Amino acid sequence: MVYHFRKRRVALVAASLLAYTQPVTAQTNHSGDTIIVTGTRFNTPLDQVGRAVSVIDKEDIALRQQRFLFDALQSIPGIQVTRSGSFGALASVSLRGLPSNQTLVVQDGIVLNNPSSFGNTFDFANFDTAVIERVEVLRGAQSTLYGSDAIGGVINIVTKDGRDGFGGEAFTEGGSFGTFRGAATLLGGNDIASGRVTLSGVQTDGFSSADEANGNTEDDGFQNISLSSKARFAPSENFDVVFVAQYQDSENEFDSFTTLPVDGNEIGESEELSIAGIATHKSFDGKLENQVSISILRNDRLNLTSGIPSFDALGTRISYEYQGTAKPAEWISFIAGAEFDQQESEVTVGFGGNQEIETISGFGLVQLQPMPFVTLNAGVRHDASTAFSDETTFSLSAAVALPQTNTIFRGSFAEGFRAPTAGELGFNPTLFAEFSDGWDIGIEQPLFDGRVRFTATYFNQNIDDLIAFDLAAFTFVNVQEYSTEGVEIALDAYINEWLSIAASYTFTDAVNLSTSLAAGNQPKDKVSVELAMEPTDRLTVSAGGRYNGEEIDGAVVLDDFFVLSLRASYTVSNQFDVFARVENATDAEYQDNFGYGTAPLSVLGGVKARF
Numbered sequence: 001m002v003y004h005f006r007k008r009r010v011a012l013v014a015a016s017l018l019a020y021t022q023p024v025t026a027q028t029n030h031s032g033d034t035i036i037v038t039g040t041r042f043n044t045p046l047d048q049v050g051r052a053v054s055v056i057d058k059e060d061i062a063l064r065q066q067r068f069l070f071d072a073l074q075s076i077p078g079i080q081v082t083r084s085g086s087f088g089a090l091a092s093v094s095l096r097g098l099p100s101n102q103t104l105v106v107q108d109g110i111v112l113n114n115p116s117s118f119g120n121t122f123d124f125a126n127f128d129t130a131v132i133e134r135v136e137v138l139r140g141a142q143s144t145l146y147g148s149d150a151i152g153g154v155i156n157i158v159t160k161d162g163r164d165g166f167g168g169e170a171f172t173e174g175g176s177f178g179t180f181r182g183a184a185t186l187l188g189g190n191d192i193a194s195g196r197v198t199l200s201g202v203q204t205d206g207f208s209s210a211d212e213a214n215g216n217t218e219d220d221g222f223q224n225i226s227l228s229s230k231a232r233f234a235p236s237e238n239f240d241v242v243f244v245a246q247y248q249d250s251e252n253e254f255d256s257f258t259t260l261p262v263d264g265n266e267i268g269e270s271e272e273l274s275i276a277g278i279a280t281h282k283s284f285d286g287k288l289e290n291q292v293s294i295s296i297l298r299n300d301r302l303n304l305t306s307g308i309p310s311f312d313a314l315g316t317r318i319s320y321e322y323q324g325t326a327k328p329a330e331w332i333s334f335i336a337g338a339e340f341d342q343q344e345s346e347v348t349v350g351f352g353g354n355q356e357i358e359t360i361s362g363f364g365l366v367q368l369q370p371m372p373f374v375t376l377n378a379g380v381r382h383d384a385s386t387a388f389s390d391e392t393t394f395s396l397s398a399a400v401a402l403p404q405t406n407t408i409f410r411g412s413f414a415e416g417f418r419a420p421t422a423g424e425l426g427f428n429p430t431l432f433a434e435f436s437d438g439w440d441i442g443i444e445q446p447l448f449d450g451r452v453r454f455t456a457t458y459f460n461q462n463i464d465d466l467i468a469f470d471l472a473a474f475t476f477v478n479v480q481e482y483s484t485e486g487v488e489i490a491l492d493a494y495i496n497e498w499l500s501i502a503a504s505y506t507f508t509d510a511v512n513l514s515t516s517l518a519a520g521n522q523p524k525d526k527v528s529v530e531l532a533m534e535p536t537d538r539l540t541v542s543a544g545g546r547y548n549g550e551e552i553d554g555a556v557v558l559d560d561f562f563v564l565s566l567r568a569s570y571t572v573s574n575q576f577d578v579f580a581r582v583e584n585a586t587d588a589e590y591q592d593n594f595g596y597g598t599a600p601l602s603v604l605g606g607v608k609a610r611f
Contacts, residue, residue, distance in 0.1 A: 039106070039136040039156030040377075041145055041323070041335055042367050048375040050397030051142075051412050052078070052440055052457050052488070057134040058160070063532060063542055065567045065581045067181060067202070069135070070124035073155070074546060075528035077488035077504045078139045078459075081124070082521045085209025085261070085596045087177075087202075088222030088252025088268070091125040095139050095152035096459055097484040097510025097522045099466070102151035102418055102434075104142070108159055108230070108244040109321075110276045110295040113149055115343040115357075116315030118469075118476075120149055120421040126250050126270070130171075130183035130200045131228040133160045139488075140459065141416025141436050144379035144395040147339070147361055151416040151436045151463065159230055159244065162187045162194030173579075173606025177219075177599075178205035181606075195231035209254050210261035211597040213589065218263040224250035238282045245275045256305075260595040266310075269302045289325040294318070311350035313423070318342045335365040345422030355422035359385040373401045383417075387425055388433045391417045408444040410457070413437075420467060420476070427475045434478070436463045442488075451494045460485040482519065484510040498534040503527070518552045521593065523560070525549035538571040553594035561590030580605035 040049060054076045066072045070081045070091040082100070084090040092100035101119030105112040113120045135157050142150040166188035174180045183200035203223040210216035226248040234240035249271050256264025276295035282288070296318050303311040323337035339361040346354050363381035370376070377397045384390045397412035416438075420431035438461025446453045466480040486508040493501045506526045510519035518524075527547040534540050544565045551558050567581040580603070587601035 038158065039138050039145075039154055041365060042325075042333060042377070044367070044375070047401055047408055048369070048399050050375065050377055050399040050410050052139040052410065052442060052459070054137040054139070055134055056137075058132060061129045061132060063540065063567075063569075064530075064544060064565075065569075065579060066129055068125065069127035069129060069132070069157070072129055072132070072135060073124075073137070075504060075530060075544065076137050077457075077490055077506045077528075078153075078486075078508075079137065080508075080522060080526070082593050083125070083596070083598070084593055085254060086206035086220040086222065086252070086599075087179075087204050088125050088206070088224065088250060089209050089220070089254050089596075090123055092121060093124055093155070094522070095137075096461060096486065097508040097519055098152040098461070098463070098482065099519075102149065102416075102436075102463075104146055104148075104150040104154045105157070106146065106154060107157040107246070107274065108242075108276060109278055109293055110244070110274045110297060111146075111149075111317060111319065112274065112297065114299045114301075114315045115297075115317050115422050116299060116301065116313035116345040116347065118421065118423040120418075120423075123270075125252075126224050126226075126248055126272075127157075128183065128200045128202070128224070128226055130185070131159045131198045131226075131246070133158045140412060140440055140461065141393075141395070141414040141438055143391075143393040143416040144363060144365070144381040144414065147341075147359070147381065147383050148391075148417060148419040148433070151418050151434065151461075159228060159246075160185070160187070160196050160198075161230060161232060162189040162196045164188075164190060164194070167611055169608065169610040171606055171608035173604050175604030176602035177207060178203075179602075179604060180204070189232070192235060193231070193233050195229065197227070197229045199225075199227055201225040206253070207599055208263065208597050210256075210263055211591060211595055213597075214260060214262075214595065216255065216261070216263045216597070218255070220253035220255060222250070222252040224248060240280055242278045242280075243276070245273075247271075247273050257595075265306045267304045269304070271298075271300045273298045287327045291321075291323045291325075293321045293323075295321075309349045312348045313350065314346040315422075316344045331369045333367045336363070338362050343422055345426070347423070347426065351427065355387075355425050357385060357387040357419070357422055357425075359383055359387075359419070373403055375399045383419075385419060387422075388419045388431070391419075391433055391435070393417060406446050406450075409442070410444070411439070411441040413439040418467070424467060424476045428477065431467060431476060432465065432478055434463055434466050436461060438462065453490075453492045455488075455490045457488045458486075459488070479514060481513040482510070483513055484508065484519070486510075500530075500532045502530045520553055521551055523549040523551040525560075540569045542567045548590075548592065551592075556594050558591050558594060561588055561592075562586070563588055563590070575609055575611060577608040578605070579608065 078096045080094045094100040101121045105122040113122045139153040142154045168186040170184040172182040181202040185198040187196040206221045208216045209220045228246040231243045254266045255261045278293040280291045299315045319341045321339040326334045341359045343357045361383045365379040368376040379395045382392045393415040395414040400409045416436040418434040440459035442457030444455045463482040465478040468480045470477045490504040510522045529545045532542040547562045549560045564585040569579040583602045
C-alpha cells in the first residue's frame with residue numbers, strides 16, 4: 001500500500017492530537033476511523049476520556065521505522081526511557097518522573113511485568129514493533145483499573161488481528177554494527193474465524209555497553225527471535241473467543257560493573273512466554289456483556305560471567321479474571337469484576353530466594369454521560385493479598401467537550417499502590433505497599449478547522465513509603481517519599497496534505513523528599529519534534545529530533561543532549577517498498593545512564609513486501 005499523509009495520522013505525540021471532524025463526536029484520524037481507547041476498560045472514544053492518554057499506532061511506527069517498543073515511546077509526553085548500554089541491554093520506561101517499577105505493561109490483557117525482577121519491572125529491550133497494532137499510554141495512577149504496579153501509569157499494547165481473506169507481509173533490513181533484522185507475518189480469516197502469526201528476529205554485533213569514552217572497546221552483541229500469534233473465533237455475533245500467545249528467546253552481551261561499567265565477559269539469556277484466552281458473551285442487544293479470561297506469563301532469566309551462572313531467576317504469573325459490563329441506558333454504563341492473581345519467583349543463583357504471592361481483587365466502575373458533551377467516570381478497587389495488607393483505591397475523571405469551540409477539558413484524581421514483589425520480599429518479608437495519590441487537569445483545543453491541535457496538561461503526584469534498597473543494611477525497606485509535578489504540552493500541525501509538524505514538551509520536577517534531591521535519570525526538560533513530508537505519492541520523508549535536558553544520576557549530573565534521526569521510504573510497486581534511515585545523524589556523544597554508552601551515527605536500510 002502507499003502511505004498517503006491524508007490517510008493516516010503522522011507523528012502522533014499525544015492522545016489528544018487526533019483530529020476530529022465534528023463538534024462533540026468521537027475523535028477520528030485522517031482516514032475517518034473512530035479512535036477507541038481500550039485500556040480504560042470502558043472502550044471509550046478518545047475525546048470522552050478524562051484521563052491523560054496517548055496513542056501510537058502501526059502507521060506511526062512504520063513512518064518512523066522504529067524497531068522496538070521503547071523506540072516508539074520516546075516521543076510521548078511524560079515518558080523517560082533509560083537504557084543500560086548496547087542493544088538488548090535493560091531498557092526501562094518511567095512515567096511523569098516516577099521510578100520505572102511503577103509502570104505497568106499490559107499486552108492483550110496479559111500483565112507483562114516480571115515477578116522475578118526485584119522491582120517487578122518490564123524490560124522493554126526485546127519487544128519488537130512488528131506485531132503492534134497500537135499502544136495506549138495512560139499516565140497517572142491507574143490502580144482502580146489494574147491494581148498494583150500502576151502508580152505511574154499503564155502502557156497497554158494491542159497486537160495485530162487477522163483479516164478477511166489471506167495475506168501477509170515481510171521485511172528485512174541491515175546496516176551498521178553488523179545488524180540484521182527481519183519479520184514475516186501471515187494473516188487471514190473470515191467473519192467466523194481469523195488469525196495472525198508473526199516470526200521476527202534481530203542479530204547485531206552492537207557497541208560497547210560500557211561507554212567507549214572511558215576506554216572500553218569490546219562490542220556487546222544481541223540476538224533475539226520472537227514468535228507471536230493471535231486468533232479470534234466468533235460463531236455468532238454475541239459470542240467470541242480470542243487466543244493470544246507470544247514467545248521470545250534472546251541473548252545479549254553486557255559489561256561488568258565496579259565503580260563504573262567496564263568491559264567484561266557477561267552474557268544474559270532470557271526466555272519469555274505469554275498466553276491468554278478471553279471469552280466474551282453479549283446479551284440483551286449488547287446491553288450486558290460478560291467476559292472471562294485466563295493469562296499466563298513465564299519469564300526465565302540466566303546471567304553468566306565467564307560462562308559461570310551469576311544469577312538465575314524464574315518468574316511466573318497466572319491470572320483469572322471476570323468482568324461484567326452493563327449499559328441499562330445510553331447515558332450510563334457499569335463495570336464490575338473480580339480477579340485472582342498468583343505470582344511466583346524462584347531464584348536458584350543470586351539473591352531473593354523463592355516467594356509466592358496470591359492476590360484477590362474486586363473492582364467497580366461507572367461511566368455517566370448526563371449530557372452529550374460531558375463524560376464522568378468513577379471507580380473503586382479492593383485488593384487483598386497474602387504478602388501485604390489490604391489496599392482500597394479510588395479514582396475520578398471527567399471530560400467536557402464544548403460544542404461551540406470544540407474545546408475539551410480533562411481532569412482526573414486517582415489513588416495507586418505498588419505491592420512489594422516476590423524478589424523484594426525475599427530480602428525483607430516485613431515490607432508493605434507503596435501508596436500514591438495524584439491529580440491532573442488539561443485542555444485540548446483544535447484550531448484552523450482541526451488542522452492544528454494544541455494540548456496542555458498539569459500533573460501533581462505524591463508517593464508514600466516508597467520501597468528502596470538500603471545498601472548498608474543490604475535489604476529493601478519502606479523509607480522514601482516522592483513528589484512529582486509538571487506540565488505536558490503538545491502541538492500537532494497539518495500544514496497541507498503532504499506536510500506535518502508535531503512537537504511535544506514535558507517539564508518534570510521530580511524530587512525524592514527523603515533526601516531533598518532530584519529524582520535520578522529524570523530530566524526537567526524534554527522536547528520531541530517530528531516532521532513528515534510526502535512530496536509524491538511514492539516518497540515519504542521524515543525526521544525526528546529529541547532533546548533531553550540535564551539529569552542527575554546518583555551524585556553525577558549528566559549533560560543535556562540532542563539526537564536526530566532521518567528516514568525515507570519509497571514505494572516501488574503495490575507489493576514492494578524500499579526504505580532507509582540514519583540514526584543519531586549528528587553523531588552526538590551522550591549518556592542517558594551514567595557510565596553506559598549510546599549508539600553513534602548508524603545507517604540502516606531494507607525492503608518490505610506484501611501480498
